[in-house]
Amino acid sequence: MPIIAYCGLNCSECPVFIATKTHDRALQEKTAREWSAQFSAFTGRTDLRAEEMVCNGCTTVEGRVFPGCRVCPMRTCAQGQKLTTCAECGRFESCEQLNGFFTQAADAKQRLMELRRKI
Secondary structure (H helix, E strand, O other), X not given: OOOXXXXXXXXXXXXXXXXXXXXXXXXXXXXXXXXXXXXXXXHOOOOOOHHHOOOOOOOOOOOOOOHHHHOOHHHHHHHHOOOOOHHHOOOHHHOHHHHHHHOOOHHHHHHHHHHXXXX
16 A cells, blocks of 8 residues: 655655665665755755665654655645645645645646545
8 A cells, every 4th residue: 555645745656765664775875865966955955864764654743754855845734734645735726835846746746636536
């Protein structure tokens, strides 16, 4: 069963999630190298370490969460509203954060739209 992040990404397909579940140190190191620059806007850092590449999924309230997801405004908002995903939000279609994110993650939008139809 996939773990769907608040924003609609599939955590189960995330290399950090996979490395955590499989205890794959090489994947943690590779992901830290690749994501240091990619997520610097979220984390404020370009030096992520393999030790930080642990995550039990975005929706984890207490536990290990990737540093970029820990400070994600969509995650913070959804948790504050006690939502399972952003698909449940009344401002879903007008959310600037989500709409900006969807320009880079169309699959996440499609996933949330499918969840929204089931609500």
